[in-house]
Amino acid sequence: MSPLGVSLLMLVALAGFGWGVWRKMAIVMALQPEVRWDMPWSRLRSVLVNGLLQQRMVQREWKPGLMHAVIFLGFMSLLLRKLQLIAIGYSESAAFAPWFGGPFAAFKDFVEVAVTLAVLYGFWRRFVLKPARLEPKREAVLVLSLILAIMLTDFAFDGFRFTLLAERHPDIAHERDWAFVGGAVAAAVQGLPTATLQAGYVLSYWAQLIVVFSFLVLLPLGEHFHIVTALPALFFRRGRPANRVPSVDIDKLMEATEEADMKAGVATARDLQWIDAFDVFTCTECGRCKDACPTHLTGKPLSMKAVNDSLKHHLVEHRAALVGGDAKAELPALTGPVISEDTLWACTSCGYCEAACPIELEHLDRFFRMRQHQVMIAGEFPHELKKVFEAYESQGNPWGLDAGQRGDWAQGLNVPRVKGAEDMAALDLLFYVGSAMSYDPRGQKIARAFVTILQRAGVRFGILGPDEGSTGECVRRTGNEMLFQQLATALVGTLNERGVKRIVTCDPHALNSLRNEVPEFGGHYDVLHHTQLIHELLAQGRIQVNAALQRVVFHDPCYLGRHNGEFEAPRAVLARLCSDTPLEMALNREKAMCCGAGGGRMWMEETIGKRINILRVEQALEVQPQTIATACPYCAVMVGDGLGAVSGATATSRDIAELVAEALVPA
Secondary structure, eight states: HHHHHHHHHHHHHHHHHHHHHHHHHHHHHHHOOOOOSSSSHHHHHHHHIISSSSHHHHHOOOHHHHHHHHHHHHHHHHHHHHHHHHHHHHHHOOOOOOOHHHHHHHHHHHHHHHHHHHHHHHHHHHIIIIITOOOOHHHHHHHHHHHHHHHHHHHHHHHHHHHHHHTTTTHHHHHHHHHHHHHHHHHHHSSSSHHHHHHHHHHHHHHHHHHHHHHHHGGGGGGGGHHHHHHHHOOOOOOOOOOOOOOOHHHHHHHOOOOGGGOSOOOSSSGGGHHHHHHHHHOOOOOOOGGTHHHHHHTOOOOOHHHHHHHHHHHHHHHHHHHOTTTTOOOOOSSSSTBBBHHHHHHOOOHHHHOTTTOOOHHHHHHHHHHHHHIIIIIIOOOHHHHHHHHHHHHHHHOOOOOOGGTTGGGSSSSOOSHHHHOOOOOOOEOOHHHHHEEEEEEHHHHHHHHHHHHHHHEEEBBBGGOOOOOOOOHHHOOOOOHHHHHHHHHHHHHTTTTTOOEESSSSHHHHIIIIIGGGGGGEEEEHHHHHHHHHHHHHTTTOOOOOBBBBBEEEOOOTTTTTTTHHHHHHHHHHHHHOOOOOOOOGGGGGOOSSOTTTHHHHHHHHSSSSHHHHHHHHHHOOOOOOOESHHHHHHHHHHHHHHSTTTTEEEEHHHHHHHHBBOOO
């Protein structure tokens, strides 16, 4: 071999790789800083579990997940082999010590066979199976071809090397005895003329080395840069479900005297944090974020894969302005030219994209911050939201109905009203009702049913009635952070003044805010969902129910399931109510599709594509249920409306509280 040739090839390849990495990392380092060194053990665990072991990929789709895991782990384990190849370039007899070289040769052949089979499956999947989310990608085909070429040239190199050199070098002969594929190739070429063996030896060596170093240069130029960045991206992830919206320093915003200082959210690429760019450069473009995305499945112009791709090209296109350090250099707005308004406002914040992403990329934060800029600074947002914001400002609810009537739904139910700390001290918990169940007729039925259950169980509870404020969850997710903070601060003041410690609510959106967002404003409470409390009451024997229901299917609320990890309590309650096993939709639990109400979409018209709630109801009807069970007042409305819009649908929609109340066994 040629030491000079190997040295030059390495130098060129490393220079190309370094240049490609710097082109992107310079952009990352030029963006807004953010420290992410908290929760080190949790971060390291994610690197191990979802990075090195690929758990999330394998669990969600075991065949393609296993394929990817084999290729990834194969590459990691074969790095030692590439170092051996480089050493061979300087000394043909380079081999590992006899006690290690043989076992390693067998291990290497086993891994390379596994990687070869995985690559062949990858080709089969792309060209024969053709799953919808896998768009035609020349780069993906090229990378698979390069990996296959590396495996095949390595088998060939071993065969020629063993045949030519084994007699002169005992260590190489020892390797041959262990290498079951390389040894088989050696046996096949045994007897060829020495010149032919020498040519095959040289050609297979240089072919493999050139392909390996070409692959190295290619990595930072395309989507496969994630091979380099995926593990750091996992370490620096947010480290929690996408259940919190990034806050805005309202005091700083109000104190700003110069227009340039009046900033909130993200207007241009310069406002992005470094992890935003790192994430879009890391995106594998696998398309898993689209599988249960309600907007993508209903024909709306939103897939996080496409958003990441648009941002990635935008950052590279404006690299000079970002890296140059000139804060006055003009950059186009992100909303409109890069991410259309229809795309930005289509998101229901259901969190499926983040839950499905194999490397836990943070998609929603960027959308929330872009919405904040559009609402608070640019004043450009869907016209329907103007009325919603005004209604919250005047009456503390999205309907704009009289705040003094907030407790009217409970008339005749003998529900105690908590007016002070003394009232609360005599109770077990506070029933936080929320706007949907205080004002919407459908929600009021759920609230009344839940009260029936609590009273039958002897739970000491109360409500705030007209004193109950809104969590502001909806306005926060539509970008009006100032209004949200006003509402949240007022609510926390009311709850703390009354000494509230334990809260139950039927609204997963309220649960999420009370559990995960109001602690920022001094509100620290033990918050339960009504299905969790009902499950407790059933387990304790404080209520009994008849098991008479049949063919019931459950729709998972996004803010109960994906965002807060509760999948079992609703199902455990339904199991008590049903005489048969409750049904499951194809998209359930972590993969459940949103009803379409989240992220403020409840108050915005769907003018593009199919209505999300209709598609979700059609998914439920595939299992021929008699009842579609819900556990969220917004889901109840959306599913009910969807059933009304589907011709011939005979199933009914009922909240779990209603089903339990109707099935209660008399004391």
